[in-house]
Amino acid sequence: MKAIAFVTQKGGSGKSTLCINLAIAAIESGRSVCILEMDRQATITDWAEHRDTEGPEVAQIDATQLDDVVARLRDFDYDYVFIDTPGVDSPGTLSAIRAADLCVIPCRPTPADLRAFKPTLAAIYRLEKRFAFVLNQTPPRSYRNRDAADGLAVLGVLPDVNIVMRNDHQDAIGVGQGVTEFNPGGQAAREIRQLWTWIEKRAQFNNKQGQAIRNVKVA
Template structure:
């Protein structure tokens, strides 16, 4: 079973939307579970509006996350997506420590790029594979290319960019995704292509022996501070 943590320090990066869309795309090929660790409960609210029984929503707590994941594995789930709160907390580090892959959605803006360093630090401290997903981009904007270049200096950037379209947000209102509301649209094509890439990355990752944890300092974080990401301008 593979565990994917979708996390970012910056609020509004699109973690919940990305978690739901990737999970729906992945569920077409096998059993997928969703876990919501964000106190705001946006993913939970979306799933409660959903008619389809897939992906499955799993009740889990941070205190028993390792046991909860082991139970899902015993039940035959092949993939778990975990949505996280927009912050750098001990809870986020715990989720990252249980993950095989850390997906970091990042909007192509100077504020988002400056904020992403702390998330990178947590993933690197836990020795986890990272994947940046540029989200909410404006079509043909110069800033999008600059963001990709800046992020590529710190890790792998998904070749598929999710663009800012109203159908992404609208589809989440009633528990669906663009894969279900506009299956032939550009947004759905982007999600399918992105999932194919993520699936390939997961397939290539080494199999872990257990859900291992990482040491925390007194503040609950790693000791190293990651430098901010520079080189991106506000012009489009």
């Protein structure tokens, strides 16, 4: 079992949205996924309540429960546990990073988002965790994307796909689906599938030294 945490203290950058969509893409590719939601806003629990398809399992927990729950999940044979965290730097975020095999840092191509992940990244470095940025809610094409991608690639690893701002993301969540279920042939679905393929490779990478590969761009 691999644990993937979605972290950055900036609210609205897309932690919960990516967590949901990647979980569904993972399930569609034959993996079993459990989502642990550490945010009291309960975006994912609320999404799951609107869902009429089975899975993924979603549990709301707090920071004090995380280590125990992750340890117990190892007995259940899940391929992945996804951990969604609140939009503030909290003990919960730190314990999620500690529990993670891979930290995903969603980031919009805006100065505020590009500044906001710094404390999160410092904690990830300190704990020597593997991580990847994901540029989310980007315009389809813009110099902003290129500038942000160049900046992030210097700091760490960036996938080969950006997640563009698309209505499918908002509409799918409203009806308890992932974008790959809501509009399987759409661009949002295509981007999410490509991102999941990339993230899964990175999550399975066996190098424990996050630091050692910090500056490598994986294509």
